[in-house]
Amino acid sequence: MTSDARARDADLVAALGRGERAAAFDLLVVRYTPRLYRLCWLLLRDSAHAEDAVQDSLLRAWRALDSYDPARAALSTWLYSITRHHCLGLLGRPALQALSLDEPDGETLAATLAQPEAAPADARATLQTLIDALPETPRACLQLFYWEDRSVAEVAAQLGLPDNTVKTHLHRARARLRQALADQGLDDPALWL
Missing domain, CATH: 1.10.10.10 (Winged helix-like DNA-binding domain superfamily/Winged helix DNA-binding domain)
Incomplete structure (x- = not known):
């Protein structure tokens, strides 16, 4: 069964499979920039830093696009992972930390x-x-x-x-x-x- 994320990006994955790297990436940028911005803002809580983080994350995704494996994760999951790791690196923390009411x-x-x-x-x-x-x-x-x-x-x-x-x-x-x-x-x- 195909997940919603995989179905949503089937056109991008197909374009990558056909070797249309630039066209697929252009569509990825249009589709995911607003979503990546929201994720970056959520993690960084600063508009300017979030905008920069989106650009940096997209550049990282472009450089790593040839290593994307559709069998391992949905394209959006892979892209969000790159973005999340980049933002966490900017925050200087290895992972998000949950706050418990016991603390x-x-x-x-x-x-x-x-x-x-x-x-x-x-x-x-x-x-x-x-x-x-x-x-x-x-x-x-x-x-x-x-x-x-x-x-x-x-x-x-x-x-x-x-x-x-x-x-x-x-x-x-x-x-x-x-x-x-x-x-x-x-x-x-x-x-x-």
Whole structure:
């Protein structure tokens, strides 16, 4: 069975198979630049650095394009992996680190989320603020799963995590957000329709 990611990029892989390297790469750039930017911004949290990281990652992908093996991973997974590793290198960290509520910083986060803030005029802005306050890995899981419409397996591959860890991050992040919204009186579903 072909995964969604493999099916989405079948045209690119076919073009590479026919030796149309430049044409395939041009299409890859058009298709993935916005997605790579979102991933870079998610990891680096800075627009200028994210733009530079996208360009660097695409250059790395171009140089390594001949080594891409469709049997090992979907093209998007391979590209996201290159980008993720590049961003992590820029951050000077070997991997994203999850924050547990059992750790001292986790309690601070939970307390911050639970404190009511001055309610912004737009409930969606509040939700974005709460999402931005999540630890890096759960936030990345949420944004890739919901905004990028990635499957759990694709999120796991992109972030270098096991599938069950991604599911746990999603579950816990949703629970934190639900509680934080309730604490601010924004848990009425009518506000979000």
